[in-house]
Amino acid sequence: MTFESPNKPQRMAAWILRIGGAATAPTWTPLTGRGLKSHAYIHSVQFSHHVFLNLHTLKFYCLPDNYEIIDSSLEDITYVLKPTFTKQQIANLDKQAKLSRAYDGTTYLPGIVGLNNIKANDYANAVLQALSNVPPLRNYFLEEDNYKNIKRPPGDIMFLLVQRFGELMRKLWNPRNFKAHVSPHEMLQAVVLCSKKTFQITKQGDGVDFLSWFLNALHSALGGTKKKKKTIVTDVFQGSMRIFTKKLPHPDLPAEEKEQLLHNDEYQETMVESTFMYLTLDLPTAPLYKDEKEQLIIPQVPLFNILAKFNGITEKEYKTYKENFLKRFQLTKLPPYLIFCIKRFTKNNFFVEKNPTIVNFPITNVDLREYLSEEVQAVHRNTTYDLIANIVHDGKPSEGSYRIHVLHHGTGKWYELQDLQVTDILPQMITLSEAYIQIWKRRDNDETNQQGA
16 A cells, blocks of 8 residues: 555645554545535545544544544554654665565565556656665655755745655655555656656656756756756766867868868867766667578677767767767766666657667676876776666667666665566676666775675
């Protein structure tokens, strides 16, 4: 049983629960009060359901008598509605390898919890589950005091994302859940509202698009700005790079004219410093034709081949409507948690095409030192990363589905989550999937790998 707060948080509502016998399935009744003409009062008389919980105050009332019930046995219900964590509990989360037992008898690992797929929201589920397993981000949102006093302009709806994400984090990591899964319905309602229906529950979305929007929306709602004011989001995920850009003459021009243009200031290489929340890795073009054995072989590429985009040397051509540019990239700051987005989808005027190339990557010990400039290498002590989350896209671009592999820090084991399904998985099986989004954790202060992979 998963308890949710009402769709409109300012409006009081209640769960109708039956006490003194077998519990009936909880149902919603909006409360405009507990008076003689209220829905709750009428329901209590008609159906002999007498115990009501006001979700706004978390107080229990007996109707139609209209008195408050003070009973410690009801605390389990209010804790499921609003789990709380002490600083000590939060500090021990990644050391905890003990299974929790839900009230329905099933066992689960807090944090490794399925999310309902309401209709077509698995793209959002996978991203939310990945972010819930990033310890500093999770820890910040588990403690509501970190953000409940942030002042926002009147009528600002974007802070609803922060509140709902915090609620979801606390439910996912709740050691006393009623069931071994959680409903993301309220979180997703906030996403639909705040994105102005760009991302929906009933229509499949793109995981990378959602991740990019969600991180930037969280950062902004927490009071962050593009340049100066940081938040927990930028502290965890933001790195920086140098972007070198060189304009190219039009390819149809005569060779002599091209040569002359290259001496103009307009065609000289420029450099800008830029921040990033994630790195986009480009896949080589997949073969169009079958091999000599009349089979379509799924191509493979090593991770370090596609990371070469950021070595400061490799150039790539970018085309706009009128102009062409050569660009190269070099990393100047590596964040504590690094996100890779592997570009699998190519859009044109007619359809979206998916590249099925398998990326071969190690689960641990990915050293990115060579992608930093020499002067940065001297001061950037820790450059080795271990994988902690791997989001996979299966199937066709428009009809596919999402699943995620996450590392449970307390046990050192990997789990695969696809909506409500949670299964353990061997680390070597993770690399066989069509990875789409990955989150890597930087090793700091000479910490050693705990994954055993």
